[in-house]
Amino acid sequence: MPLLGTRLLARYRRLPPSLIPVAVIIVMVLLGNFMYVSGLANNDPISWTAGISHSICRVTCGRPMIDPNVGFLTQPLGHLSAMDLLHGHMPWWNPYEGLGQPLAGEMQGAALFPLTLLFALSSGLVWFHVILEIIAGVCTYFLARRLSIPVVFATVAGALFALNGTYAWLGNAVLNPVAFLPMLLLGVEMIFESARERRRGGWYLAALALALSIYAGFPEVAYLDGLLAAAWAVVRWFSLEREPRLVAARRLGLAAVVGAVLSLPIVIPFLDFLKVADVGKHIAASDGTAFLSPQAGPMLLNPYIYGTLLSNHNAVDGWGGIGGYFSVSVAALALLGLFGARHRALRIVLGAWVGVGLLGAFNLLRVREAWNILPRMDTVALSRYIFPSAEMALVILAALGLMDFAESVRARRLYWLTTVVALALLTWGTLDAAALNNGVILTSKARIIFMGLHALPFIAVALLLILGIFARWRYTAVLIALVLVGEALLLFFVPTAEAPKQITVDQAPITFLRTHQGEQRYLDFAVLYPNWGSQYDVYSLSAIDLPFPNEFANLLATTLYPSLNPTNQFVVQGGMTGIVTQEKDLVAHFAAFEAASVKYLLIPSKVVILPALTSLGVTRVYHDSLATIYQMPHPRPFFTTAAPCQITSTTVNAATVSCTRATTLTRTELAMTGWHATVDGRAVPITTVSHAYQSISLPAGRSDVAFTFLPPHETLALTAGAVALLFLLGAWVTDRRRPTTAPRHARPPWRFARRARTHTWRDESP
Numbered sequence: 001m002p003l004l005g006t007r008l009l010a011r012y013r014r015l016p017p018s019l020i021p022v023a024v025i026i027v028m029v030l031l032g033n034f035m036y037v038s039g040l041a042n043n044d045p046i047s048w049t050a051g052i053s054h055s056i057c058r059v060t061c062g063r064p065m066i067d068p069n070v071g072f073l074t075q076p077l078g079h080l081s082a083m084d085l086l087h088g089h090m091p092w093w094n095p096y097e098g099l100g101q102p103l104a105g106e107m108q109g110a111a112l113f114p115l116t117l118l119f120a121l122s123s124g125l126v127w128f129h130v131i132l133e134i135i136a137g138v139c140t141y142f143l144a145r146r147l148s149i150p151v152v153f154a155t156v157a158g159a160l161f162a163l164n165g166t167y168a169w170l171g172n173a174v175l176n177p178v179a180f181l182p183m184l185l186l187g188v189e190m191i192f193e194s195a196r197e198r199r200r201g202g203w204y205l206a207a208l209a210l211a212l213s214i215y216a217g218f219p220e221v222a223y224l225d226g227l228l229a230a231a232w233a234v235v236r237w238f239s240l241e242r243e244p245r246l247v248a249a250r251r252l253g254l255a256a257v258v259g260a261v262l263s264l265p266i267v268i269p270f271l272d273f274l275k276v277a278d279v280g281k282h283i284a285a286s287d288g289t290a291f292l293s294p295q296a297g298p299m300l301l302n303p304y305i306y307g308t309l310l311s312n313h314n315a316v317d318g319w320g321g322i323g324g325y326f327s328v329s330v331a332a333l334a335l336l337g338l339f340g341a342r343h344r345a346l347r348i349v350l351g352a353w354v355g356v357g358l359l360g361a362f363n364l365l366r367v368r369e370a371w372n373i374l375p376r377m378d379t380v381a382l383s384r385y386i387f388p389s390a391e392m393a394l395v396i397l398a399a400l401g402l403m404d405f406a407e408s409v410r411a412r413r414l415y416w417l418t419t420v421v422a423l424a425l426l427t428w429g430t431l432d433a434a435a436l437n438n439g440v441i442l443t444s445k446a447r448i449i450f451m452g453l454h455a456l457p458f459i460a461v462a463l464l465l466i467l468g469i470f471a472r473w474r475y476t477a478v479l480i481a482l483v484l485v486g487e488a489l490l491l492f493f494v495p496t497a498e499a500p501k502q503i504t505v506d507q508a509p510i511t512f513l514r515t516h517q518g519e520q521r522y523l524d525f526a527v528l529y530p531n532w533g534s535q536y537d538v539y540s541l542s543a544i545d546l547p548f549p550n551e552f553a554n555l556l557a558t559t560l561y562p563s564l565n566p567t568n569q570f571v572v573q574g575g576m577t578g579i580v581t582q583e584k585d586l587v588a589h590f591a592a593f594e595a596a597s598v599k600y601l602l603i604p605s606k607v608v609i610l611p612a613l614t615s616l617g618v619t620r621v622y623h624d625s626l627a628t629i630y631q632m633p634h635p636r637p638f639f640t641t642a643a644p645c646q647i648t649s650t651t652v653n654a655a656t657v658s659c660t661r662a663t664t665l666t667r668t669e670l671a672m673t674g675w676h677a678t679v680d681g682r683a684v685p686i687t688t689v690s691h692a693y694q695s696i697s698l699p700a701g702r703s704d705v706a707f708t709f710l711p712p713h714e715t716l717a718l719t720a721g722a723v724a725l726l727f728l729l730g731a732w733v734t735d736r737r738r739p740t741t742a743p744r745h746a747r748p749p750w751r752f753a754r755r756a757r758t759h760t761w762r763d764e765s766p
Contacts, residue, residue, distance in 0.1 A: 017151075018141070018142070018145075021141055021151055021154065021155040021158065022138050022141065024155050024159065025134065025137040025138055025141060025155065025158040025159050025162055026134055026137075026138075028137070028159040028162060028163065028485065028489060029130060029133045029134050029137060029159075029162050029163070030130070031489060031493075032133070032162075032163050032168075032489055032492040032493055032496070033126065033129070033130050033133075033496060034493070034496070035493070035496040035497060035499060036123075036126045036130075036496060036499070037126065037130065040501065041064075041496055041497070041499035041500065041501060042499060042500055042501070042502060042503045043064055043065075043125060043126055043496070043499050044075075044125070044503050045065065045068070045070045045071030045074075045075055045125075045171070046071060046075075046503065046505060046532065046535075047061075047500050047503045048063060048068070048071070049068045049070070049071025049072060049529055049532075050071065050527070050528055050529045050532050051526050051527045051528075051529070051604055051626065051627075052505060052506050052509065052510070052527050052528050052532075052626055052627060053503050053504060053505045053506060054503070054504045054506070054626075055500035055502065055503050055504075056500060056501045056502040057500050057501065058497070058501060060308075060311070060446060060498065061498075061500060062308045062309060062310075062311055062495075062498030062499075063308075063309040063310050063311075063495075063498065064171070064309070064495045064496060064498050064499040065169065065170060065171025065172070065309070065495065066169050066170055066171065066309055066310065066319060066322075067170050067171055067172040067174065068172075069108070069172040069173065070125075070170075070171035070172040071529070071532070072529065072530060072531055072544050072545075072571075073106075073108045073109060073172065073173060073531065073544075073545065074108065074109070074110075074125070074171070074172050074173050075119070075125055075535065076531045076532050076533075076534040076535035077094065077103065077106065077108065077109030077111070077531060077534055078109055078110060078116050078119035078124070078125075078128070079119040079120070079124070079534070079535050080094060080096070080103065080109070080534040080535070081103060081104075081109050081110070081111035081112075081116050081119070082116055082117045082118070082119040082120040082124070083120060084103075084111075085116075085117060086117070086120055090104075091103045091104055091109075091111040091112070092104055092105075092269070092674075092709050092710060092711055092714075093709040094106070094109075094531075094534055095539065095652050095653075095669065096531070096533040096534040096537065096538065096539050096540060097530060097531045097533065097534055097540065097543045097545065098530075098540075098541060098542070098543030098549070098552050098570065098670070099541070099549075099552050099555075099596065099668065099669060099670035099692060099693075100652075100669045100670045101543070101545065101548075101549045101552070101670060101672075102269060102273045102672070102674075102709075102711065104266060104269045104270075104711065105269035105270050105272060105273030105547075105711055106270075106273065106545060106547065107173075107217050107218070107219065107266070107270050107547075108172075108173040108217050108218065108545075108546070109173075109217065110173060110176055110215065110216055110217030111217075111266075112215055112265060112266045113176070113212075113215045113216050113217060114215075115128055115131060115132065116128075118131070129167065129171075129175070132167075132175065132176065132178070132179040133162045133163070133167055133179070134162065135179040135180075135183070136161050136162050136164075136167075136178060136179040136181075136182060137158040137159055137161055137162025137163075138158060139158075139179070139180075139182035139183040139186050140157050140158040140160075140161040140162070140182040140392075140395065140396075141154050141155055141157065141158030142154075142186050143157075143182050143185050143186040143189060143396070144157040144158070144396065144399050146186065146189040146190070146193065147189075147343060147346075147396070147399075147400070148342075149399050149400065149402075149403050150403060150406070152477075152478060152481060153399045153402040153403050153406075153477075153481060154399065156398075156399060156402065156481040156484060156485055157395050157396065157398070157399035159485050159488070159489075160330060160395045160398065160399075160484060160485065160488050161182060161391065161392060161395045163485075163488045163489060163491075163492040164178070164324060164388070164391040164392075164395070164488075165303065165323075165324030165325035165326065165327075165387065165391060165491075166178055166323055166324035166387050166388045166391060167492070168303075168324070168325075168491065168492045168494075168495060169303075169309065169322075169323075169324060169325070169495065170323060170324070173216075173217045173218045174218050174221055174323065174384065174385065175221075175388070176216035176217050176218055176221075177212075177213040177214075177216040177217075177218055177221045177222045177225060177388075178221065178225075178388040179216075180209045180210075180212045180213035180216065180222075180225070181213070181225040181228070181229070181388060181389060181392050182392060183205065183208075183209035183212070184206060184209035184210060184213065184225065184226075184229045185228075185229055185232055185392075186205060186209075187203070187204075187205035187206025187207070187208070187209050187255065188206055188229060188232060188233045188236065188252070189236070190202045190203075190205055190206070191203050191206060191248055191251045191252055191255065192236055192237070192239075192240060192244075192248050194251070195240065195244035195245075195247040195248035195251065196240060196241075196244050196248075198244070200735040201731065201732065201735035201736075202251060203251040203252070203254050203255040203258075204255075204728055204731070204732050206252070206255035206256075206259065207254075207255040207256075207258040207259040207262065207728060208259070208262075208728070209259070210226070210255065210256065210259030210260065210262075210263070211259045211260075211262035211263045213225060213226075214259075214263040214266060214267060215263060215266050218385075219270070220380045220381065220385045221385050221388060223376070223380065224380070224382075224385050224386055224388075224389050225388065225389050227374070227389075228353055228389040228392070228393070231349050231353065232346070232349065233252055235345045235346050235348075235349045236346065237249065237252075238345065239345065239346075258724050258727065258728055261720050261721065261723070261724035262721055262724045262725060262728070263721070264717040264718075264720050264721050264724075265714070265717045265718050265721040267717070268711060268712075268713050268714055268716075268717035269711035269714060269717075272673070272674070272711050272712045272713060273547050273711075274547055276549065276550050276551070276672060276673070277547030277548060277549060277550060278547065278548045278549070278550050278553040278567055278568055279379075279546060279547050279548070279568075288368075288369075288372050288377070288378030288379065288380075289363075289368065289369070290321065290368075290381065290383060291321075291360075291361060291362055291363035291368050291382075291383050292318075292321050292322060292361050292362050292363075292383040293317035293318055293320065293321070294362070295315050295317050295318030295433075295436065296317075296318040296319075296321070296322045296362075297362070297429060297432065298428075298429030298430065298432050298433040299318055299322060299325055299429075299433075300325055300326050300358075300429070301325075301326060301327070301328040301331055301422070301425055301426050301429055301457060302328065302426055302429055302430060302433075302454065302457045303325040303327075303491055303494075304450070304453035304454065304456075304491075304494060305429065305430060305433045305437075305454060306318060306319075306433060306436060306437065307437075307440070307450050307453075308450075308453075308494060308495065308498050309495055309498065312436065312437065312440055314436040314437070314439075314440065315433075315436045318436075321381065321383045321384050322383070322384065322387070323383070323384035323385060323386065323387035323388070324387035324388065324390075324391055325387075325491070326390075326391065326394055327457070327460070327484070327487045327488050327491055328422050328423075328425075328426050328457040328460055328461055328487070329422075329457075329460045329461065329464060329483050329484045329487045329488075330394055330395065330398045330484055330487075330488070331394065331422050331425070332418050332419045332421075332422035332423075332461065332464055333397075333398035333401035333402055333405075333418070333480070333484065334351075334354075334393075334394040334395075334397035334398045334401060335397075335401070335418035335421060335422065336398075336401035336404060336405065336411060336414055336415055336418040337396075337397035337398055337399070337400035337401030337402075337404065338351045338397060338401075339404075339410075339411070339414055340400055340401070340403075340404040340408070340411065342400075342403075342404075343400065347397060347400060350393040350394075350396055350397050351393070351397065353389065353390065353393045354390045354393045354394055354397075356371075357382075357386040357389070357390045358386075358390065360382050360383075360386065361382060361383040361386055361387075362383075368382060368383075398484065401418075402477055402480065402481055402484075405471075405476075405477050405480065406477035412468075412471040412472070415468055415471065416465075416468050419461065419464045419465055419468060420465075422461060423458075423461045423465075426457055426458065426461060430454070453494065456487065456490060456491070457487070460483055460486075460487040463483045464480060464483060467479050467480050467483070506624065506625075506626045506627060508622075508624055509527070509528070509602065509622060509624065509626070509627040509629055510528070510536045510538060512621075512622045512629060513536075513538045513600065513602075513629070514536070514537065514538055516600075516621075517538060517539060517599060517600065518599075518638070519539065519597070519637075519638035519639070519649065519651075519652045520539065520597045520598070520599035520600075520635055520636075520637065520638055521539040521540060521541045521596065521597050521598050521599060521600075522538065522539070522540055522541070522598070522599065522600040522601065522602050522629075523540075523541050523542060523582075523586070523593065523598050523600070523601050523602065524540055524541075524542040524571070524572065524602050525572055525579050525582060525583070525601065525602060525603040525604065525607065526572040526575075526578070526579055526604060527602045527603065527604055527626070527627045528540070528602055528627075529542070529544075529571060529572075530542040530543045530544045530545075530570065530571055531543060531544065531545070539597075539652075541570070541593070541596055541597075541598050542570050542571055542572075543570045543571075544568065544569045544570065544571045545568060546568050547568075548567070548568035549670055549672065551670060551671065551672070551688075551691065551692050552670055552692065553567045553568065554691065554692075555596075555691060555692045556570055558691075559589060559592045559691075560585070560589055560592050560593060560596065561582070561585045561589070562585070563581060563585060576607070579603070579604070579607055580610075583609065583610045583613065584610070586601075586613065587610060587612045587613060587616065590616055593632070594632055594633075594634055594635050594636055595636050595668070595690070596636070596668055597635055597636050597637065597638050597668040598632055598635055599631060599632055599635040600621075600629050600630065600631055600632070601613075601618065601629065601630040601631075601632070602627060602628075602629055603627070603628050603629075603630065604626070604627065604628070605623060605624065605625060605626055605627060605628045607628075609630065613630070616633070617632075617633030617634075618630045618631070618632060618633065619631050619633075636668060638652060638667055638668055638669075639655050639657075639665060639666070639667050640665070640666050640667075641657065641659060641663045641664065641665050641666070641698070642663045642664045642666075643659055643660070643661055643662075643663035644659075644660070645657050645658060645659040645660075645663060645665075645698075646658040646659075652667070652669060652707075653706065653707045653708065654704075654705065654706045654707070655667075655705045656702065656703070656704055656705070657698055657702070657703045657705055658701070658702045658703075659698060659699075659700055659701065659703070660700060661700045662697070662698065662699050662700050663697075663698055664695050664696065664697055664698065665695065665696050665697075665698050665705060666689055666693055666694065666695045667693065667694050667695075667707070668693050669693065669694055669707070670692055670693075670694075671686065671687075671688040671692060671693060671694045672709075673712050674709050674710055674711050674712050674714075675694060675707060675708070675709050676707070676708050676709075676710070677694075677696045677705065677706070677707050677708075678705070678706050678708075679696065679698060679699070679703050679704070679705055680703055680704050681704075684696050684697060694707070
């Protein structure tokens with residue numbers, strides 16, 4: 001038996017020292033998502049972003065996420081992209097949305113992001129988010145270790161950022177790039193370490209993180225994260241001695257260039273789409289002056305002060321633009337972390353980032369206007385997108401604060417002050433929010449739950465204050481760390497418990513459309529909202545997106561739906577009133593909708609359609625408890641010719657046409673630069689007709705017609721991206737094979753020496 005114990009111990013010592021911390025972070029993420037990964041709850045956003053499902057709830061059927069774009073964009077467009085890739089097609093175009101529009105260039109679907117392949121799974125959204133959270137947590141752990149933060153506290157930092165407020169609340173593509181902020185910062189630290197220790201390389205991770213943050217699909221968040229990384233790099237660059245500074249600067253520049261070139265295959269389609277896109281309210285730079293409502297202030301440290309997500313209608317303004325939250329215990333330790341001596345300049349920069357970011361988010365002292373000095377910042381919704389980087393800064397400060405508490409008598413004295421300040425801010429926020437909570441009617445069970453949620457931050461602060469009494473005890477810092485992680489885990493868990501226990505999608509109307517629709521379209525009236533047609537491969541004229549094709553927006557404004565506002569959301573808005581409004585526009589522009597190949601109307605069964613539609617020849621062809629489908633009398637076929645021809649097609653991108661004389665072929669797909677057509681293998685020009693549709697000339701006789709879409713300049717972008725990838729891999733392999741010039745005691749970049757068992761956290765010097 002002793003021999004067996006010796007062998008086990010020897011094997012344990014051969015394990016990577018980071019294995020247990022990484023495993024702990026993974027377990028914390030799985031616990032935070034326990035309701036989803038165990039099957040006890042279903043996070044499918046179709047339950048609250050469409051009207052074609054039944055849900056079974058627990059206490060209430062609440063919103064598990066704030067942003068409905070998780071259902072309009074993230075899930076359906078991610079699924080379509082994954083299926084395209086798995087079937088050997090590049091996801092350049094989405095034919096199921098509106099008149100069709102770019103898919104990769106749209107960005108929010110993250111069409112070329114590697115993890116998007118997970119959306120091919122029925123539970124893809126769950127695992128997409130879980131893996132992003134794990135990446136965020138693990139990279140934060142390694143980043144903290146690079147700052148010489150002890151293993152326990154670095155693990156806490158990883159768990160805290162993996163369970164951050166942005167991941168807990170938003171759900172849509174905003175959170176995709178967040179995981180690559182700590183990876184980018186870790187890459188920056190590796191560059192400085194390799195320069196300091198005179199080792200080659202070190203820049204590869206930074207380049208990869210930069211590219212992945214862009215492929216992830218939300219450039220505004222990637223931009224703000226990049227600004228924080230730049231500030232971090234500047235302050236850490238000055239911490240180097242003079243000799244390695246030039247080496248570090250070269251490697252930072254190399255990482256930036258290679259990362260940017262790597263991202264060209266997704267950046268170029270996006271920029272080409274922007275040239276012909278309506279970008280909604282961004283075009284008026286309204287985000288440059290928008291800021292958070294004061295109602296959101298109390299939510300920063302007490303996230304559920306108004307109840308669960310959007311449950312309190314008095315506080316709708318508070319939920320409207322917020323992008324996350326900070327737990328009060330993390331805030332208390334982050335305040336403590338501001339006063340430490342080690343990494344002093346970095347602490348100041350992190351604190352300044354949080355302060356200036358929040359001042360800008362609320363436009364206090366007109367700081368939001370000052371942010372607009374930065375390029376393109378006036379088109380960024382700072383109040384929402386600043387939160388991930390601010391959370392990152394607070395987590396690092398909190399980890400430094402924990403380290404200071406364990407090592408310094410001075411920090412243990414300051415601990416009381418920072419905790420009391422956090423308690424004062426929490427109390428102020430609670431009193432400030434009281435007026436909006438008055439008059440809110442709750443069931444007895446919900447009242448008990450909400451009382452517990454309101455009390456949770458106060459319990460966390462009380463535990464911090466109690467532990468402060470035992471500040472000199474050796475393991476107090478570890479117990480404080482447990483309070484931080486425990487509060488973060490419980491706060492993260494709340495929205496998952498609001499998700500339905502079971503969701504049943506009414507597949508029958510979807511099956512009817514797939515069977516009878518052909519290449520023509522349906523018009524949605526609050527049943528299968530856009531862009532759920534992309535999920536189920538049914539063609540929908542309705543669409544919601546940003547960017548949004550200019551030509552389609554103009555067609556809506558002039559021919560189809562003049563009362564639409566905003567112009568990038570062709571979707572029923574305002575419940576029954578919105579349905580009636582869209583019906584009236586359909587009556588007024590009936591011929592134009594038929595000309596757009598609208599064959600079916602998908603209407604809630606409880607709605608009685610306008611008599612005017614019946615008089616125009618609209619007839620019912622399908623009915624169940626949720627949806628009724630009506631057929632238009634004379635919908636235009638997707639492919640039409642000016643002269644009588646026989647047309648055979650099984651896809652929107654190809655047809656066989658037999659004509660007795662030369663004619664023109666028109667298809668009701670959006671005309672856009674990047675489309676190419678061939679007739680019997682020969683390229684022919686595409687012209688635009690009716691301000692939106694595609695038309696080509698055909699000779700007499702039988703013609704095989706094919707249409708393909710490739711974003712302009714994409715061939716060059718793919719070539720450049722491939723060259724950058726080969727360069728990165730080649731440089732990495734070459735540097736691994738070359739002998740290093742580093743001193744013998746230099747540690748390799750991904751391994752960390754175990755701390756001596758005689759190490760103590762205590763430093764009794766005053």
